[in-house]
Amino acid sequence: MLTEKYPDEVNKILAKYPEDRKRSAIMPLLYLALRDNDHITNDVIRDIAAITGSSETQVEGVVGFYTLYHDEKGGKHYIQICTDLPCALRGADQFAEQAKDYLGCGFEETTADGKITLEHVMCLAACDKAPMFQLQNGKGIFYHENQDIESFKALVDELRSEADA
Numbered sequence: 001m002l003t004e005k006y007p008d009e010v011n012k013i014l015a016k017y018p019e020d021r022k023r024s025a026i027m028p029l030l031y032l033a034l035r036d037n038d039h040i041t042n043d044v045i046r047d048i049a050a051i052t053g054s055s056e057t058q059v060e061g062v063v064g065f066y067t068l069y070h071d072e073k074g075g076k077h078y079i080q081i082c083t084d085l086p087c088a089l090r091g092a093d094q095f096a097e098q099a100k101d102y103l104g105c106g107f108e109e110t111t112a113d114g115k116i117t118l119e120h121v122m123c124l125a126a127c128d129k130a131p132m133f134q135l136q137n138g139k140g141i142f143y144h145e146n147q148d149i150e151s152f153k154a155l156v157d158e159l160r161s162e163a164d165a
């Protein structure tokens with residue numbers, strides 16, 4: 001339970017919102033839950049629903065809407081390539097195909113070594129710097145802009161060579 005694991009953080013987050021607006025704390029609480037979970041479990045959903053006085057469906061709705069949250073186990077790292085129209089006009093689709101080939105998996109799939117899940121996402125607000133993607137993992141979220149397949153391969157090799165924690 002988040003309140004047992006991180007009581008100070010939970011209280012700090014809740015203190016930012018009026019008593020009758022606790023639902024606004026759903027997103028930061030979900031992010032807190034990802035600190036030591038690679039995905040949002042049903043227990044976490046129940047926990048956050050109870051903390052914020054929301055229904056589980058409301059919490060699930062947030063999890064389902066945002067690419068930041070995952071409700072199924074994925075890789076240690078998520079690589080999320082923007083394939084929205086402005087990026088597509090700058091070669092994102094071709095880049096994405098090359099990325100899939102190099103990883104040996106498709107979108108919404110995880111590499112055989114379990115390290116990387118590849119996803120395609122909508123605009124990440126870096127349209128003029130495509131091809132671009134964000135890397136998401138336990139350390140945070142990192143933008144990689146003006147990419148080509150060589151820079152992508154270098155990053156993937158680095159991630160693959162990391163020792164498992």
Ligand code: FES
Pocket residue numbers: 082083084085086087122123124125126127128130132
């Ligand atoms: S369309 Fe890809 S970052 Fe905006």
